[in-house]
Amino acid sequence: MKKVVLILSVAVLTTVFISCKNNPDNHRDKEIVEDVPETQLSDTSVDLAWVDTKEIDPETQAEYLYITAFSGLSLREYGNLQSEKLARMPYGTKVKVLNAEKNTTMNVDGIKGGMNEVEFNHKKGFAFNGYLSKYFPPEGDISVKGYANELNRIFPEIVFTESTGGTASNPSNTETIVLPGAKWHEAFFTAQRLFDFPKEFNFPDPKGNNSETITDRKPKRGVWVSQLEITRKDNVLEKIEYVYKSKKFDSKVTIVKESGAMKISKTEEVK
Numbered sequence: 001m002k003k004v005v006l007i008l009s010v011a012v013l014t015t016v017f018i019s020c021k022n023n024p025d026n027h028r029d030k031e032i033v034e035d036v037p038e039t040q041l042s043d044t045s046v047d048l049a050w051v052d053t054k055e056i057d058p059e060t061q062a063e064y065l066y067i068t069a070f071s072g073l074s075l076r077e078y079g080n081l082q083s084e085k086l087a088r089m090p091y092g093t094k095v096k097v098l099n100a101e102k103n104t105t106m107n108v109d110g111i112k113g114g115m116n117e118v119e120f121n122h123k124k125g126f127a128f129n130g131y132l133s134k135y136f137p138p139e140g141d142i143s144v145k146g147y148a149n150e151l152n153r154i155f156p157e158i159v160f161t162e163s164t165g166g167t168a169s170n171p172s173n174t175e176t177i178v179l180p181g182a183k184w185h186e187a188f189f190t191a192q193r194l195f196d197f198p199k200e201f202n203f204p205d206p207k208g209n210n211s212e213t214i215t216d217r218k219p220k221r222g223v224w225v226s227q228l229e230i231t232r233k234d235n236v237l238e239k240i241e242y243v244y245k246s247k248k249f250d251s252k253v254t255i256v257k258e259s260g261a262m263k264i265s266k267t268e269e270v271k
Helices: 144-152 184-194
Strands: 002-005 015-017 031-033 049-051 063-067 073-076 085-089 094-099 106-108 111-113 115-120 123-128 159-166 171-180 211-215 223-233 236-246 249-258 261-270
Touching: 073 115, 085 123, 144 159, 144 171, 171 184, 184 236, 184 249, 184 261
Parallel strands: none
Antiparallel strands: 002 049, 015 031, 063 094, 073 085, 073 123, 094 115, 106 111, 115 123, 159 171, 171 261, 211 223, 223 236, 236 249, 249 261
């Protein structure tokens, strides 16, 4: 068993959930998360996330999923967003699923899902399954190839490819990872972490204009372009791209769905 993510609990982080409605198509619930700098992480009282060779407990047939929300996810007393918060489950933590909600009962920031009954740190409660994934999320400093290799230990169907191109004066490099069975929001959060594009960019709502561009409101010094480009058709996502341009290089992260899998690729060109 190899430890992949060691994330400690956040002591001063709070989450406010706005009421969810029964009809997810007509209402959009908000999960408001207040970010805390990683330097403030402390308290070792919570369970740590580990990668096991088996994600299903052979004795109980229990499923294990990972927290993908950067700021952590609330463990609630009951299966609704208004019930008491029992704990905050840190990013990367592996939780045991006791009862999975199969139906869509809510929409949180454009992510459809429901409340799974889970066990965390010897506590039982409920958590929004839109921020739970069978794929453990990447650490902040891991390479795409390194992340793919770690995933391959459990999911041999994961595909990673790398290619080079361009010219001698303007070389380019493309890295691609394919996640079979993943959803759009899972791919978005994975790409955001792997390729370090701004956390201020939220997962884009599938509903909206066929073409939309969201500009980084606080780009770093020396950055010419930093923006999210979304392509939709009939309120269904077709492509999400993060475009970055500076004096030294240009890069583009592209997320698309192909043959039931999410394909994430980044092409970087040196100027």
